[in-house]
Amino acid sequence: MPPAATEKPGEEAAGGQLTDKRMQWLEQRIMTCLRLKHAEMKKFIENEDVRVVFLDFLDTIETRRMFVVAPPGQPVAVSLEPPESLKKAKKAIFFIKRGKGREKITPEAIASQISVGELGASPLETLSLLTKEAFLPFVQNHMSMPGLSPLLQKELEERFHALVGQLDVTIGLTKGRTVLPLPTVDPGIPLSSSMAAKDLKYALEATIAGWTKQIQTVLRQDPELMLQDKSHPGPLKELEFWATRIEDLQSLGEQLRGPEITKILEVLEQIQISLDLAREKAQAVSRARDDAPHLSSGPSLLGHGADEPRSASKCYLLFPRLVDEVQFACSEAASNLRYLSPLKPLFEALCPATSSKQQYEEMMTGGLFRRIFHCIYLVWTNSRHYNVPSRVVVLIREICNDLIAHSRLVLNVEDILTIDPEDAIGKLSTVLFVCGHFKSVYFHYKSKVSAEAKNPWKFQNVALFSRLDSFLERCHDVLDMLETTVLFSRLDKVEIGGTKGKELTATVQEVLREFQEEFESFRHVKFDILNVDTSEFDQNFQHFRSVVRDLERRLGSVLFQAFDDAATIYSA
Numbered sequence: 001m002p003p004a005a006t007e008k009p010g011e012e013a014a015g016g017q018l019t020d021k022r023m024q025w026l027e028q029r030i031m032t033c034l035r036l037k038h039a040e041m042k043k044f045i046e047n048e049d050v051r052v053v054f055l056d057f058l059d060t061i062e063t064r065r066m067f068v069v070a071p072p073g074q075p076v077a078v079s080l081e082p083p084e085s086l087k088k089a090k091k092a093i094f095f096i097k098r099g100k101g102r103e104k105i106t107p108e109a110i111a112s113q114i115s116v117g118e119l120g121a122s123p124l125e126t127l128s129l130l131t132k133e134a135f136l137p138f139v140q141n142h143m144s145m146p147g148l149s150p151l152l153q154k155e156l157e158e159r160f161h162a163l164v165g166q167l168d169v170t171i172g173l174t175k176g177r178t179v180l181p182l183p184t185v186d187p188g189i190p191l192s193s194s195m196a197a198k199d200l201k202y203a204l205e206a207t208i209a210g211w212t213k214q215i216q217t218v219l220r221q222d223p224e225l226m227l228q229d230k231s232h233p234g235p236l237k238e239l240e241f242w243a244t245r246i247e248d249l250q251s252l253g254e255q256l257r258g259p260e261i262t263k264i265l266e267v268l269e270q271i272q273i274s275l276d277l278a279r280e281k282a283q284a285v286s287r288a289r290d291d292a293p294h295l296s297s298g299p300s301l302l303g304h305g306a307d308e309p310r311s312a313s314k315c316y317l318l319f320p321r322l323v324d325e326v327q328f329a330c331s332e333a334a335s336n337l338r339y340l341s342p343l344k345p346l347f348e349a350l351c352p353a354t355s356s357k358q359q360y361e362e363m364m365t366g367g368l369f370r371r372i373f374h375c376i377y378l379v380w381t382n383s384r385h386y387n388v389p390s391r392v393v394v395l396i397r398e399i400c401n402d403l404i405a406h407s408r409l410v411l412n413v414e415d416i417l418t419i420d421p422e423d424a425i426g427k428l429s430t431v432l433f434v435c436g437h438f439k440s441v442y443f444h445y446k447s448k449v450s451a452e453a454k455n456p457w458k459f460q461n462v463a464l465f466s467r468l469d470s471f472l473e474r475c476h477d478v479l480d481m482l483e484t485t486v487l488f489s490r491l492d493k494v495e496i497g498g499t500k501g502k503e504l505t506a507t508v509q510e511v512l513r514e515f516q517e518e519f520e521s522f523r524h525v526k527f528d529i530l531n532v533d534t535s536e537f538d539q540n541f542q543h544f545r546s547v548v549r550d551l552e553r554r555l556g557s558v559l560f561q562a563f564d565d566a567a568t569i570y571s572a
Contacts, residue, residue, distance in 0.1 A: 023054060025110050026054060026095070027041065027045055029116050030076075030093055033091065033093040033116075033118055034068070034091060036070070036076065050078050054066075061102055064096060065080065066078065066095045067086065067093075067094050067095075068094075068095075069083055070092070072089070091120055091121070092118070093117070093119070094117050094119060095114050096115045096117070097115075098112070098114065098115055099113075125171060127167060128171060131163065131167060132164060136160065164181070165210075169214070176247065176248060178214055178217075178251065180214060180252070183203055183206075183264065198275070201268060201272070204264055205268070207264070208268075208319055211319075212322060215322050216322075218248060218249070218326075219326070223391075223394050223398075224394045230533065232401040233398055234347065234401050234405070235343070235351075235395060236344070236351055236402075238395060239341070239344060239347070242333050242337040246330060246334055249326055253330060256323050265319065335383065335385050336383070346368065346372050347399075349368055350363065350368065350372070350399065350403065351402050351406075352405050357406070360410045360431075361430065364437045364438075369441040373444075376392065376395065376396075377448065377449060380455070381452075387455055389458065392457070396459075397464060397467070400464070403468065404471050410431060411428065412427075413529065416428075417523040418523060421485050421489075424482050428479045429479070431475055432476070442464070445457075471530070478530070481541070485519055488551075489512075491508050496562045500562070501565075504558050507554070508555070508558055511555055511558075515547075515548070518544060518548075519544075522540060
């Protein structure tokens, strides 16, 4: 970034006003776009930091863009990167250098060297509106592109319609909804020929094929897919999933029952009927010609594509089945949410990120685990959709994720190796006891379901507790390390008697020093020692245990020599 004090050619200061014409060009566009008052603009443009950013953008070849934002209730800000305040601003303006941007920005050519654009609170919706209202009419007006052949004009229009549809889909996804883009042709246009009917049929079927893919993608969504995320979601995320899924499926159902899609399906059916009749008529004429070979051969009545088999793609006939699947999925999601909603207060008490979280040990003593599994038992025995293994397995895995997160909060990962080892051992013992109680409650209700329900829990333990067991194993490793630290710390008070006592005592102190150095290096590792998703701990812990085993062998040798040198056990 160039120094602020460096004056550029053509820039002069007169009464605090910048007279560089390039600056004035930027100032005019910022003031017009953001609708700033003269006083606000003057205060903004006279700011030394703003001037530095402007000059950096104008004079530094590598700087390609600049943003100016006016957040509500805050002063106007300028940045070379999209600022965080851009999300809150109702409007912003950006400047981007055109082309390769290797030439110097001059006052005479600045308008052709820099592109200017506005950003609203919803950039995608702004782009969609601009595309539909400004660009689409231009593309549809073939007179505006006389140099293109009709074939290229048609291809360009189809691709542009695809862009418009993709924008609608993307905007819907940002709002958690699936939007079915309407076709690029009007299904209500009059059909002048069989060729036009087939073209329309092809376009509408291509649209329905796209809808089918979208709907199938929505139907395949499942809470289990969230577990593949490294964020390890808890059960509250599953409640959000079903609530969002209901809204999405209801929106899909409204679109599928809407007049636009209903009309498209009706038109497709009418076209198919007319094409089938034309094909049957053509086949009858062909058979009559074969029976009367003396007739003169005339032009074929089959027309383009008339030899298409009657079993040709009729995806619109399969589309109602997808509509039924959407309705069933919506009913299933509503049922699942209805049965899981009573567990929300219990999940909030378990989740460490909520304000209503319960104290760690109270989760065991207060019966939180028992209430959670009792509710799951009731859901299993009463729900028509949630009483399948895949649903309950995912839910218990999510509960384990929150239990692990709560345990990590109690242990305070950053300080577990720096606090007094006795205190850390107490915390780890508490975590191991609480998590063990959680698993024992599960096994109690597993036996209860097997005894009382027609559909027992036949879940594999590894499917439920793989991550929790890995976490508990890690806690055991850390506990072993801390207990070893406590034992080695007692060597500081060891004094060995006998003729070799002084030498052996020095050896013991050397062993203690080496252990402390090894433990100190472990305390300052850069990774999270309780993160079971990485293997760095395992490698370092194996090295630590190897060093400890070597030190223990040396201590054994010292003790052997001490007892061998001592006349009596007491003198050793």
